[in-house]
Amino acid sequence: MKTIKIFAPATVANLGCGFDVAGMAIDGTGDIIEVGVEEGEGIEISNRSEVPLPDDIESNVATPAVRALLAAYGKEVAVRITILKKILPGSGIGSSAASSAGAVWGLNEVLGRPFSPERLVEFAMEGESLIGGGARHADNVAPAILGGVVLIRGYEPLDIVRLPIPDNFYAAVVHPHITVTTREGRGVLPREIPLKTATTQWGNVGGLVAGLALGDMALVGRSMKDAVAEPVRKRFIPGYDSLHDALFAAGALGVNIAGSGPAVFAVCDTLAGAEKLCEVMAAHFAALEIPADTYSSKISGEGARVI
Amino acid sequence: MKTIKIFAPATVANLGCGFDVAGMAIDGTGDIIEVGVEEGEGIEISNRSEVPLPDDIESNVATPAVRALLAAYGKEVAVRITILKKILPGSGIGSSAASSAGAVWGLNEVLGRPFSPERLVEFAMEGESLIGGGARHADNVAPAILGGVVLIRGYEPLDIVRLPIPDNFYAAVVHPHITVTTREGRGVLPREIPLKTATTQWGNVGGLVAGLALGDMALVGRSMKDAVAEPVRKRFIPGYDSLHDALFAAGALGVNIAGSGPAVFAVCDTLAGAEKLCEVMAAHFAALEIPADTYSSKISGEGARVI
Numbered sequence: 001m002k003t004i005k006i007f008a009p010a011t012v013a014n015l016g017c018g019f020d021v022a023g024m025a026i027d028g029t030g031d032i033i034e035v036g037v038e039e040g041e042g043i044e045i046s047n048r049s050e051v052p053l054p055d056d057i058e059s060n061v062a063t064p065a066v067r068a069l070l071a072a073y074g075k076e077v078a079v080r081i082t083i084l085k086k087i088l089p090g091s092g093i094g095s096s097a098a099s100s101a102g103a104v105w106g107l108n109e110v111l112g113r114p115f116s117p118e119r120l121v122e123f124a125m126e127g128e129s130l131i132g133g134g135a136r137h138a139d140n141v142a143p144a145i146l147g148g149v150v151l152i153r154g155y156e157p158l159d160i161v162r163l164p165i166p167d168n169f170y171a172a173v174v175h176p177h178i179t180v181t182t183r184e185g186r187g188v189l190p191r192e193i194p195l196k197t198a199t200t201q202w203g204n205v206g207g208l209v210a211g212l213a214l215g216d217m218a219l220v221g222r223s224m225k226d227a228v229a230e231p232v233r234k235r236f237i238p239g240y241d242s243l244h245d246a247l248f249a250a251g252a253l254g255v256n257i258a259g260s261g262p263a264v265f266a267v268c269d270t271l272a273g274a275e276k277l278c279e280v281m282a283a284h285f286a287a288l289e290i291p292a293d294t295y296s297s298k299i300s301g302e303g304a305r306v307i
Numbered sequence: 308m309k310t311i312k313i314f315a316p317a318t319v320a321n322l323g324c325g326f327d328v329a330g331m332a333i334d335g336t337g338d339i340i341e342v343g344v345e346e347g348e349g350i351e352i353s354n355r356s357e358v359p360l361p362d363d364i365e366s367n368v369a370t371p372a373v374r375a376l377l378a379a380y381g382k383e384v385a386v387r388i389t390i391l392k393k394i395l396p397g398s399g400i401g402s403s404a405a406s407s408a409g410a411v412w413g414l415n416e417v418l419g420r421p422f423s424p425e426r427l428v429e430f431a432m433e434g435e436s437l438i439g440g441g442a443r444h445a446d447n448v449a450p451a452i453l454g455g456v457v458l459i460r461g462y463e464p465l466d467i468v469r470l471p472i473p474d475n476f477y478a479a480v481v482h483p484h485i486t487v488t489t490r491e492g493r494g495v496l497p498r499e500i501p502l503k504t505a506t507t508q509w510g511n512v513g514g515l516v517a518g519l520a521l522g523d524m525a526l527v528g529r530s531m532k533d534a535v536a537e538p539v540r541k542r543f544i545p546g547y548d549s550l551h552d553a554l555f556a557a558g559a560l561g562v563n564i565a566g567s568g569p570a571v572f573a574v575c576d577t578l579a580g581a582e583k584l585c586e587v588m589a590a591h592f593a594a595l596e597i598p599a600d601t602y603s604s605k606i607s608g609e610g611a612r613v614i
Contacts, residue, residue: 195535202508
């Protein structure tokens with residue numbers, strides 16, 4: 001059996017303002033996934049990580065992603081996927097996306113790269129659909145595959161734009177060990193929003209992209225506001241408002257919820273700054289006696305890759 | 308009396324997706340305004356253009372803009388404004404904005420430039436408020452003053468970003484001689500929109516800014532979609548759907564309503580292309596026996612200026 005080992009990074013979706021349309025890769029953590037193929041047919045997934053995952057392959061996000069790739073490939077092969085290291089599910093930093101991304105990236109590699117990275121995003125989205133209650137979104141899988149900061153301009157058809165990345169773009173992320181599923185996180189969202197709120201939000205999306213393009217981290221940070229999801233999702237994160245304020249007091253340029261939470265991210269323009277923000281995050285959850293992991297990362301263009 | 312003559316360009320607000328947050332200057336047409344100051348107090352506005360304007364200065368958009376500047380300036384002066392050439396009111400290409408922009412730009416010049424261009428935008432917004440039923444928006448006055456393509460990231464506080472402009476950014480604009488007031492154009496808008504619609508819209512705003520930054524005119528064009536205002540405002544523009552299709556067939560990369568209409572704009576990547584789009588626009592309204600003016604323009608960074 002031909003096998004290959006893949007790293008797929010954790011990701012922060014939404015970036016505050018960009019609900020369902022923006023995300024970035026956090027290179028400090030991710031999944032390690034081994035993918036093998038041989039003659040035959042069928043998909044096997046085994047878990048050698050310390051994180052419990054569903055035994056039933058129909059419940060594993062990698063399965064629909066792999067099936068979508070195989071359907072496009074058009075030839076039968078037997079696929080074996082081994083999950084070696086796993087971001088905790090329900091973290092808000094793209095746990096499911098990293099699995100799907102790693103699986104399709106690895107499978108594409110062992111098959112001799114029949115598909116472009118952008119096409120792999122489409123396959124990986126099938127995994128997101130499984131856990132998102134049918135909602136197809138790419139704001140985690142696209143950066144997990146492509147790296148860096150990615151805009152999904154549109155979904156019909158899928159239109160993915162790799163955004164410029166300032167040299168001084170750093171992020172701190174905290175993952176408190178409480179679980180918010182993607183489904184719960186989406187369930188609290190309003191179905192309609194006032195036009196005025198929407199206008200505020202798309203002004204910020206424009207500001208975020210402009211800040212990235214102009215290398216203006218202050219503009220990036222102050223655009224990472226969210227008038228739609230943050231107000232209803234912060235209830236899942238103990239002490240969110242005080243953490244938010246403490247991070248700004250410690251030099252954060254922008255702070256928000258990562259994806260549907262409970263992870264929280266902050267951005268700044270130095271690595272030392274990001275490390276300091278991690279300390280603030282760790283202290284916040286330690287005081288609440290909630291175990292938490294923190295990650296500081298330079299935001300770079302590296303996505304899923306063979307290791 | 309110290310006087311100065313100012314050109315302030317016409318502008319296209321919204322740019323499809325960026326309702327209330329984006330606009331660009333069209334250098335081919337605009338207002339010419341003479342501004343004079345002398346010792347004393349009071350504001351006089353006279354109209355030497357061929358366009359009828361209100362006699363009552365309280366109904367002229369330049370008045371609140373000039374008053375806002377004078378209040379910040381803190382010293383009494385007598386201001387005389389003469390409008391020499393005027394974009395038709397109700398055109399959708401920033402008629403009122405050009406007056407306000409030209410008036411405050413000229414007044415700032417004759418007073419020795421006490422204020423930054425960004426501050427002048429704030430003063431000019433008071434004129435927009437007069438005709439917008441109290442709504443303060445800057446998507447015409449900001450590009451009329453600053454030139455080029457401008458993003459208003461946020462209104463509280465006002466946060467204006469000058470966006471990069473691709474070298475091959477050209478636009479065609481048609482102004483059919485039918486009147487849609489800003490108030491009418493705003494009256495048909497929904498107060499709430501589905502979250503899904505909003506998400507589509509802010510994906511496009513991100514794509515628009517990314518396209519400008521990356522010099523990708525195809526991305527700029529396909530981002531100029533509007534799921535919010537265009538569907539309800541196109542009723543004011545005879546044959547809008549067929550004009551829209553004819554412009555794409557003639558090579559337009561993006562087409563939409565300028566501001567609240569009835570002007571329509573299209574973008575492309577050559578001057579010859581823009582001229583061809585103007586011909587399509589002219590033919591469309593000629594066939595409907597509606598008089599119309601067309602303008603082709605390279606989008607450049609020049610805004611209001613002394614001439």
